[in-house]
Amino acid sequence: MEKRPITLKDIAKALDLSTSTVSRAMRGHPAISEETRKLVQQYAEEHKYKPNTLALSLRTNKNNTIGVIVPEIVHFFFSSVLAGIQDEAESENYHLLMCNSNEMYEREVKSVQTLLDARVCGILASMSKNTLEYRHFQNIIDDDVHLVFFDRICPGINADKVVADDYRGAFTAVDYLAETGCSRIAFLGSDSHLPISNNRRMGYEDALRKHKLPVEKKWIKVCDTTALAQQVIPEMLDEENRPDAFFCINDEVAAYCLQIVKASGFRVPEDISICGFTNGYITEVTDPALTSVDQHGYEMGREAARLLINRIEGVETKKGVVSRLIKTDLVIRQSTR
Amino acid sequence: MEKRPITLKDIAKALDLSTSTVSRAMRGHPAISEETRKLVQQYAEEHKYKPNTLALSLRTNKNNTIGVIVPEIVHFFFSSVLAGIQDEAESENYHLLMCNSNEMYEREVKSVQTLLDARVCGILASMSKNTLEYRHFQNIIDDDVHLVFFDRICPGINADKVVADDYRGAFTAVDYLAETGCSRIAFLGSDSHLPISNNRRMGYEDALRKHKLPVEKKWIKVCDTTALAQQVIPEMLDEENRPDAFFCINDEVAAYCLQIVKASGFRVPEDISICGFTNGYITEVTDPALTSVDQHGYEMGREAARLLINRIEGVETKKGVVSRLIKTDLVIRQSTR
DNA sequence: GAGGATTATGCACACGTTTGCATAAAAAAT
DNA sequence: ATTTTTTATGCAAACGTGTGCATAATCCTC
Structure with missing residues (x-):
């Protein structure tokens, strides 16, 4: 009854090839003949082959996932930032693992642990109001995981940040x-x-x-x-x-x-x-x-995600801390003269 | 310079044991002597061993992650639901992979694909306003991934649902x-x-x-x-x-x-x-x-997440569709007589 | 037509776990 | 003292992929 998704090995067996050949054929490796490449790719297409991202992650120790910690989801500003992060991450083919500290220090600490355990490539965080101890953030850096703060930065930690002006x-x-x-x-x-x-x-x-x-x-x-x-x-x-x-x-x-x-x-x-x-x-x-x-929360989200991804992919190489300032605009309505 | 996280293999080598013994010792397997168990666990503790969840996921083909598709993040109701889902998932040790369809059919389809590729255990979805074609949702079911709709259910698909009354x-x-x-x-x-x-x-x-x-x-x-x-x-x-x-x-x-x-x-x-x-x-x-x-969005989120997790873990075994109704309450303020 | 260059494929291992089975050592039973 | 049981450990395979290296097959060159 269990329907197992098709693997490279299955394709190899069906076509009487080795898995390595199939793997290379799929990725268009130059050492594979045009003939077998087409054969393999067509078979894969027909049988709806989907590479197992888990296996890939294990091999490269990279899971294309970034973690986000917000202090509160039900909040116009933070949900705007989240939307920006989401859009930017999606366009760069990163997944988003979401955590909610709910303005509680303990949950923030636990969230960091959760994200590190999940082996995310990087973390975007906005600090809870009640956080006075910063050890958990330092742990992120010590684990060589990239960290970018947005909006509510952590004063005691040397990390990239994106804040409103x-x-x-x-x-x-x-x-x-x-x-x-x-x-x-x-x-x-x-x-x-x-x-x-x-x-x-x-x-x-x-x-x-x-x-x-x-x-x-x-x-x-x-x-x-x-x-x-x-x-x-x-x-x-x-x-x-x-x-x-x-x-x-x-x-x-x-x-x-x-x-x-x-x-x-x-x-x-x-x-x-x-x-x-x-x-x-x-x-x-x-x-x-x-x-x-x-405050342009959406833009802040995009900018923060972009900076983090640039760090992850080695595009941003600055040794010290990168700080981005998002401009703010006064919108005048009727509650002021 | 690369700081590689410590693995079972490392512990085994350091203690001159086999990885299998170390693995068993960590999980408290009865066939391991009290002595070595303590030895291993202490060493692991000291060196801050963290099991590699990626490897575990690959082995069990289960990554303890559930995907969420919302039509719009920046919205009181949906962010409330998200908060509920988050809390419930966290308490059951599930991770949350978030997607935002932004009320666009194409992005909804892509989100489903993304989540299936990521091998999530289940998906919580609320349909976009512009979705008239349901094939992508059917794909979820065909892939044997659990699916629960919340609020904006999809009429053409036989899936569990949680809606407001x-x-x-x-x-x-x-x-x-x-x-x-x-x-x-x-x-x-x-x-x-x-x-x-x-x-x-x-x-x-x-x-x-x-x-x-x-x-x-x-x-x-x-x-x-x-x-x-x-x-x-x-x-x-x-x-x-x-x-x-x-x-x-x-x-x-x-x-x-x-x-x-x-x-x-x-x-x-x-x-x-x-x-x-x-x-x-x-x-x-x-x-x-x-x-x-x-509409009690937060409660709806919790309920939907709970139902999905119960399906995943085989607690909820009903053959047909499970429908949950979240009660609604009229809150009278000053805009009505 | 023999040697060298080129092309296409396979083998084996790695990533970090878990687990069935075999096995060595020790203890118990005869 | 030999066999049986118990206890504690190791071997090897598996999950699905990617890659360095070896190798078989083909082609070219003089």
Whole structure:
């Protein structure tokens, strides 16, 4: 009952040839006569011969597979990156092994182990928010497996990286807010151990300085989840010297911010401007539509995959770390003046 | 310079044993003395021996990998399903090979081929909107690879499936719309060759009949993209006998519908009620927040993966097709009365 | 027509495992 | 002391492929 797929050996037996001849015939080796080559290839075609990739992998110790670790799948930005990685990998004939750390350190460690055990050629990773220990990433490098970080890079590891131009994105956005008359601009960010947040904060501060606006501690908060938003934003609105603009670390926080601000009786953007980061689906369905900084996740995915594949195939040979910056673009909608 | 990972053979040589003994010692075979077993296992531990999964796969012709084909990654529902699949697969020690058809028939065919070539143990698939030819799916079955469809099933193929209870979700939603006083309820659906859309339409119609409301052709439209929404909805609002409720095939269309309706000067929900389907992120950020039918994508993913794995491991032995229905829940927010 | 160059094919091994069978050594039974 | 049983190990083959080397067959050249 078991239907065994046809192998080179089967073809050899059927045609009364040796497996080596068949193997060479299939790959068009010059030392094989035109006659037998055609014979073999036709027979293979007819019997739907498919090379066993497992055997091939074993022999070359290369399985044409790259592993991906994302902190969260159900997320516009990360799924965009994933789509980019997927497209690039597919066009280069690489398979994609997917892992999801779910923002948990333990699962991230386990994912790395899983991918190394699966003998992937390289790994694309974006770090979980809760990762403070980097040993597992170092293990990848120690195993001579290529590693490229995207977006959430790991500061303690010497590896290639592809990141959005967070600094410039933040600078441009805050510059725009200031240009349009906002003078008390708040920054709702993440924990400062994440380079992503830190870089944006620097862009934010530099833009303030450019406009001779004060950098106030009380207007810089860790607020990167909707739960935190519900708590932090009302407090800020209650103060006598309330912000007249919110620059948020992601679109979700911005959207909740918008709701809270409206519910508190302020008009957007007349009283308060709001700007998000990512430029995902939700920016177009809020009322008013959300101004946001486009991170070009799809492009980041493609770029990261391309860099990794170039490393794997020895096209990229730079000794040190390669860093790619994906440009960011401010997309102005109705939530800012 | 090349650091080759340590193998059973290496251990054997180092300990002056045969590879077979080492192999048995590692797996705790009873015919191996306690003494050598400990010796081997300790040596393996010290030298960080990792079994080569490629070799194992070749031997057993089983690579503990399942393939997934989704029509679109950047989509709340599908990424939710993916997350569910991922979690279930991981807990059962299966790897995930991911493909993205991007709603294109050709890429779907290619994805199937890719996965079969990779010798996956099974495939989870959701059909692209543009797929009308089913031969590639039949190939999976002919190759004796397990196949489970989720959500967008393929009507022409005899395979296991896990789907949302679309009929009941639609019925419940439309029933609720009617209960709350709507009498001219429009259905913005997909092409009727998709079972998903067809089942919902039947639920929609049955709910209308229950309330003795007429089923009008002009209130049933194909409108499953935001682009179509921009075109179709204004036309419907312009008619003298305009709908007083829109039941939409997904949240995106519902959100755009909401915008268009508001922009046309109608109040939501006082003049017109709007209901979406999926219950994704955006339902909470529109104004008013969107009533929607929760499809429980994550659960669907887990269920589909579990079913597939049960098939692979011979736990599920039913001869015919197994169909699982994932319950749907109406989540009432402010876009309906 | 004998030697050399060319062409086409096969043998054997390798990749890292697992496993049926044989076997050596030790222990037990007669 | 010899046979039988037990225990622990090794040999060899297998999974499906690719490749260096040997070799058989053909052709050319003088």
